[in-house]
Amino acid sequence: MTEQPTGVAGRTILIAGATGDSGRTVARALVAAGARVIAVGSDQGRVDALEAEIPGVVGEVADLTDGDDVLELAMRVHAGIGDVDGVIHLVGGWRGGGGIAGQTNEDYEFLARSFTALRYVSRAFYDDLVDSPAGRIAMVSSTTVASPTAGGANYTAVKAASESWMRSLAQGFAKADAPAAAVTFRVQSLAGLEDLLATSVVDLWSTDAADGRELNGSVVELTA
């Protein structure tokens, strides 16, 4: 029997929302560990800057909240690079405050873009993850899902929906008996935890996690 490679080296990982602080830190760590990284953002200038900052990263511009844009992105990736082994979803943003009465539709629509992007990206690359010998998808949720506040009701509701979607992906992987894992990281604040997030992402492919079934469906709290 041929031995499967372990670790992240040689894997192809797509970072959805890669141009922020956390995305750049994750991209740098994945490239340093030998992964092929596809970094996606909606702004050409920020994607170009990321490619210049981290040699080896392949930048892609797409509006991940637009279903057609995501399908075109998947076609470009499949034609130019091939199937992906991992998706790290980092599209986010925060708006809130003002108690329940202050949970405006405008803020909700802004926040829901993160969930919309998760749905589009995970559906477009789902078959890749099932077929990969080490498929992984991860997102960053919030500790408020366990203890919601009135002022963060919109935000936490969107994160809870995203966590539910991740559990559905996990059930799909399990049903397909794929060695894949859908993992939710929870943080209170990412500020200062970017390196921990990056290490945790690289560790999704560690030798201990070689068979993703053990990680699949897990919620991992990241604390300083």
Ligand SMILES: NC(=O)c1ccc[n+]([C@@H]2O[C@H](COP(=O)([O-])OP(=O)(O)OC[C@H]3O[C@@H](n4cnc5c(N)ncnc54)[C@H](OP(=O)(O)O)[C@@H]3O)[C@@H](O)[C@H]2O)c1
């Ligand atoms: N920051 C925190 O304290 C915190 C706490 C809990 C959870 N989280 C979660 O952790 C994740 C990362 O957080 P962050 O603060 O690093 O996020 P961020 O700085 O807001 O970065 C989000 C990334 O998504 C990209 N993006 C936004 N809209 C997009 C679109 N329509 N299409 C493609 N790319 C898009 C942004 O780049 P462009 O604008 O250039 O497209 C950026 O690269 C998010 O899911 C967030 O909700 C963060």
